[in-house]
Amino acid sequence: MAEYANLTKEELLAKKGALTQQYQALKALGRKLDMSRGRPSIAQLDDSNDMLDVLNSRTNLISKDGIDVRNYGDLDGIPECKELFAGLLNVRPSQIIVGGNSSLQLMYDAIAKAYCFGVLGSERPWCKEEKLKFLCPVPGYDRHFAITEEFGFEMINVPMTDEGPDMDMVERLVQDDAAIKGIWCVPVYSNPDGIVYSDETVRRMAALKPAAKDFRIFWDNAYFLHHLYEDCQASIPNIIEECQKAGNPNMVYEFMSTSKVTFAGGGVSVMASSEENIAFLKKQLAVQTISNDKINQLRHVLYLKNAQGVKEHMKNHANSLRPKFEVVQNALQTHLAGKGIGTWRNPKGGYFVSFFALNGCAAKIVKLCKEAGLVMTGAGAAYPYGKDPSDSNIRISPSAPTVEELSAAMELFCVCVELASVEKLLEEK
């Protein structure tokens, strides 16, 4: 098949006519489709429904340390819940704070507290600095960038490579500029690319020598359990250990949650770091709350049991998600391969597929989709300030729709990609 860029104007016009017909026909079906957010499907939620039965009025509600989980106490979580997550993250329970239902909120709060009071070792609260900057590997997670935008950081785009963020650039930037206070990382099955950081990337990250002595890596390990294939499971070095080895023991905050293990709205969130950081943060946390919801912590422990139990449970999610990711890959391959109008990644885990259209086409494609009843994540959402400099990246979120809906959505998506690309190429003729 000829790449579209090599077609003549007449050939492109013919394509445009045919694609417009296809598009109008699909639009006329009046479908309501949504591939906009990484929401678990109903089937995935149902797979955790037994968790709602493991704790009831007859359950022993006293935690290992003798605290009644219904009452106040255990600011940083009940011991058995800290053990569960310590086992998953390969840290000690003393390196864990269990939060509420949202790891995003833990990250927001960590930034907010740094802003108001500074982190361990800060010379002053971040809000007293003249200028604040943050490194943002792109494409990345829109809600990360929304936090640093809200707090007035100047966000600096760092391109993602197949091995994670461009570390030459990261090293140079943090070494030269003391205004750079942190970096957002999703190290395993990154959002949206599904890239797994290489061991070298993790080690270079841990060994950074930032000009800002209170620089922090925000290591959002949201998807390290979220493999699609049993025989192809990414694993990366333990960042907390690597930071320790590199002489930067307090440089990283790691986050995870069970939002995509049990319930997106009723999970448990976790922060892990050096014991010194955790002790510092617990003092601040003691002013903010008395304890998080320990009943839900115990419910999780009773249901998931231990690290091995979590890993077993994740197979259900893999079985739900794998066919959907395959629908996406097949559709892209079938409709777009060889046409030179887009590239895409084929992740082995996580929640997203990153699609790169011809430059200048992403917003147009998302608009065409929307007008025909398919909601996509906004073009540019994966970039700070919502601005994709190339207007190229589109995040595909296949988890929430059924396989049937997804097939329909991908058919429409591919037509929109073709149509927008042909129009773009025609403009250039």
Next chain:
Amino acid sequence: MAEYANLTKEELLAKKGALTQQYQALKALGRKLDMSRGRPSIAQLDDSNDMLDVLNSRTNLISKDGIDVRNYGDLDGIPECKELFAGLLNVRPSQIIVGGNSSLQLMYDAIAKAYCFGVLGSERPWCKEEKLKFLCPVPGYDRHFAITEEFGFEMINVPMTDEGPDMDMVERLVQDDAAIKGIWCVPVYSNPDGIVYSDETVRRMAALKPAAKDFRIFWDNAYFLHHLYEDCQASIPNIIEECQKAGNPNMVYEFMSTSKVTFAGGGVSVMASSEENIAFLKKQLAVQTISNDKINQLRHVLYLKNAQGVKEHMKNHANSLRPKFEVVQNALQTHLAGKGIGTWRNPKGGYFVSFFALNGCAAKIVKLCKEAGLVMTGAGAAYPYGKDPSDSNIRISPSAPTVEELSAAMELFCVCVELASVEKLLEEK
């Protein structure tokens, strides 16, 4: 009985001898008693245990607006939960944000967001002001004061009267000083005095004319449902309505939670304010989290049903707490009345009894208690910076111990009060 102040040195020495013997005898029992915090008792927690059975894997988990409570969504809470609390607070559901398990955290977050970004109508974030001050009615809630201390506010003590904070002083201060950004209020059964604000106090509060245009009343309505007696239930004017009437519609943030309705560690928290404030705060909240735990919200709705259901449920708490408050009053009356060595309040609700010792005796009494095995809230805790200028106030928290433990604790407490008072009077002879 002669007041101790009128006794001769010899009479006091004789008392001291007898009291020391009593004290040593009680100490020798080696009891472990705790009246330090307003924790619900096990019996109270058990009274809500059925809530753990109302929601299970067979429950309809779709909220009124069609959102699956297990999934993301409904940032400000599920509609039925907002309705429940709107019914209790006499506001519209659109004036409600349902939070996580801690209203303290909602208050902290409200202060933190004001500090970082300002409130609706702020000219600048509070952190950019040269000086920040906050009014603190005293005695008050130590965790309130810890928040404003953490954020660097200069805290100004405002004495409590039988009708609430000294409003002459409040009016004068806020009118004269634009650095004063807010006031902490526990308007019903105040912590620790159990004072109920008079209607006039509420209306004067709502009609304040602060120099700071972004002044906020933090109205922590923690105990408005927490009556001890059916025939003596405090009620106060609706502060949100009163602020509206007085032309200050955005001046108040109201808070409540079910920490002392259902489970202290597994409840639901609520913030209420003008629709304009709520819209403003929801935009900020959308950056912080995707949603709070809606499963627990639904659990509360299924269990408590509506405002009337909550009020019925509160009778269980009254039945648990009333005998304990009576033990406290009886002990104080029996052992201390007429001796001129202390005064105390007799609240009709809430969680605390405020005791005022002779000036300069509170820390000594708490120390004596501790050395004999009874943990009290630290002397001075009810004052900003933990400093009671008179060293007089002690907060008694009768909820957690059993009636038997409480009787023992109060016996010991009264001996400590007598002993410290006699020693103090001897010093002055």
